Structures are given as C-alpha cells and as structure tokens.
Amino acid sequence: MSNNERTLSIIKPDAIERNLSEQIKLIFTKNNLTIIDSKKLHISKDEAAEFYKVHQSKPFYDQLCNYLSSGPIEVIILEGENAILKNRELMGATDPKNAKEGTIRKLYGISIDKNSVHGSDSAGNAKTEINFFFKK
Numbered sequence: 359m360s361n362n363e364r365t366l367s368i369i370k371p372d373a374i375e376r377n378l379s380e381q382i383k384l385i386f387t388k389n390n391l392t393i394i395d396s397k398k399l400h401i402s403k404d405e406a407a408e409f410y411k412v413h414q415s416k417p418f419y420d421q422l423c424n425y426l427s428s429g430p431i432e433v434i435i436l437e438g439e440n441a442i443l444k445n446r447e448l449m450g451a452t453d454p455k456n457a458k459e460g461t462i463r464k465l466y467g468i469s470i471d472k473n474s475v476h477g478s479d480s481a482g483n484a485k486t487e488i489n490f491f492f493k494k
C-alpha cells in the first residue's frame with residue numbers, strides 16, 4: 359500500500375536571492391519528504407530552454423527561460439510517499455495570488471513568474487527532470 363516516489367524541486371532565483379532555501383527545505387522535510395540530493399547551480403539560457411521545452415509553444419516561454427537562468431537556483435531530489443503530488447500541494451498554485459494559505463508560493467511567491475519553486479507534475483516528468491540535473 360505504499361507509493362514511494364522521487365520528484366524534482368527547484369528553488370528559483372527569486373527565493374535563492376532572498377535566502378529562503380533553508381526555510382523551503384524545512385517545509386519539505388517537516389512534511390515527510392526526504393532530501394536525497396541537492397546542489398546549487400546557475401544554468402545557461404540554453405539549458406533553461408531545454409529543461410522547459412514542454413512549454414516551448416507558450417507565450418511566456420522566452421521570459422521563463424530568461425528567468426530560470428537569471429541567477430543561482432537549487433535543484434533538489436525529494437523522496438517519499440506520493441512525493442510528486444505532495445510536493446505540488448506544498449508548493450501551491452502557479453500564481454501566488456491563487457495559492458492556499460501555508461503553501462510555499464503563498465508564503466514566498468512574488469508573482470506568477472517569480473513564484474519561488476518548481477515541482478515535477480507527473481511520474482514521467484519527474485524521471486526526466488531528475489536525470490536532467492543528476493546524470494549518473
């Protein structure tokens with residue numbers, strides 16, 4: 359009856375800039391998500407474009423890639439029971455204005471683009487996204 363999963367979280371530039379990384383990671387660990395691995399890095403626009411290629415037809419794609427490559431980020435592998443959905447719940451809605459009380463985006467998000475965190479949205483994407491940053 360268990361569904362142990364791994365998912366990728368990214369702490370985005372707006373949150374790293376405000377030194378929110380430790381507080382955000384505490385939210386994960388307090389909610390039974392284990393940090394398997396993490397690292398800080400600063401990706402190029404080309405890498406951001408590759409990471410976000412599922413969004414390449416969206417009007418905000420170029421802005422999104424510029425943003426994710428605008429400063430340091432922290433990429434984190436989370437593991438736990440239903441980790442993919444649990445992380446999405448802890449993050450809250452994409453637009454912080456619509457995020458529920460207590461969620462990361464409600465607490466720390468600034469705007470729909472500077473919304474502090476990324477989280478994989480499916481098992482397939484979780485695998486692809488973890489491999490993208492943590493190649494063996």
Ligand code: ADP
Pocket residue numbers: 413418422451452470471472473475476477479
């Ligand atoms: P989520 O991050 O909640 O999974 P999406 O996958 O739909 O959201 O979008 C990826 C990222 O693109 C969002 O986190 C947000 O930073 C940005 N984004 C989404 N919609 C918009 C928009 N309408 N305008 C600007 N940026 C957006």
Ligand code: MG
Pocket residue numbers: 477479
């Ligand atoms: Mg998404």
